[in-house]
Amino acid sequence: MRFANLYFSVYFWIVLALALFLVWSFKLKQAILCKFAQKQLLAEIIGSLNRRKQIIKAVLLVLVFTFSLLALMRPQWGFKWQKINRKSLDILIAIDTSKSMLAVDVKPNRLERSKLAVKDLLKKLKGDRVGLIAFSGTAFLQCPLTSDYNGFAMALDDLNPTSIPRGGTSISSAIRVAMNSYEGEGDENKYKILILITDGEDHEGNPVKTAEEAAKKNVRIFCIGIGTTEGDLIQIVDKTGKRTFLKDLKGNIIKTRLNETVLKQLAVATNGMYVRSSGADFGLDIIYDKKLSSMERRDVKARMDKIYFERFQIPLVIALIFLLMEMIITNKKTR
Secondary structure (H helix, E strand, O other), rough: OOEEHHHHHHHHHHHHHHEEEEEEHHHHHHHHHHOOOOHHHHHOOOOOOOOHHHHHHHHHHHHHHHHHHHHHHHEEEEEEEEEEEEEOOOOEEHHHHOHHHOOOOOOOOHHHHHHHHHHHHOOOOOOEEEEEEOOOOOOOEEEEEEEOOHHHHHHHHHHOOOOOOOOOHHHHHHHHHHHHHHHOOOOOOHHEEEEEEEEOOOOOOOOOHHHHHHHHHHOOEEEEOOOOOOEEEOEEOOOOOEEEOOOOOOOEEOEEEOOHHHHHHHHHOOOEEEOOOOOOOOOHHHHHHHOHOOOOEEEEEEEEEEEEEEEOOHHHHHHHHHHHHHHOOEEEEOO
């Protein structure tokens, strides 16, 4: 037996809390009654109440919650083999992790907002493979192309400004890592997508020239420009744990601005698309809905998957039976 929604098991503390509350309430009621009247008079005062039935009703209520949670966890046992045919795009997402991405002209900051938007994009992908590239002064393949979205999300959560030890920003490095990642993926070049999320402040290399090389290999680049053209200061935490602003070697406070020009050139060079991120729409939804969703997908080799039989109906029916029993049983004694 297995559970499809095992994370619902964390809510069993509610069942435990309910059981403890019911025990506490019974003891509290008894204590109040003892203060209200002497023990010999209690039997006459509450003579019509059946304490045993009260306990049974409380136990039934706990069981209702227990089996309801079990139903939500979706127990499964028994399975059949089924042939699964999939169509897929190969989407690499390169996220700028340089210190300029700590600017808060986009809330909570550019980097964290980017990570949240990528997680929203994952919900739209249906069988597409996705990979993650982190880049600043150089680039690194954080997560290779995979259809395991949970594994990808874990790699995404690990992204931070220290993911790449070398400072600066090199969009060229990110594009080259993407091209190398696609090598060995077969001749289906039209299915290769690179999404760049950056403020466009490139300090190294020639990203447009590198993009032209990528275009020859049929890699299409879609750019998200994050930040504002007015720019903002870069907040960092110093060695003492205090928040301060990033300064250059001369002690001047650095201000980072969105550079849309280079990102537009990258998109044009590869027949891609540029979108400027805004507070209302980050831009990934626009790229997916207008471009990626309608692109032809390659056939992925069919595989045999186990399709488990759902058994949540069993604990759900048991919970309903216990609920009906709890409603039928009264607290009063029967003659």
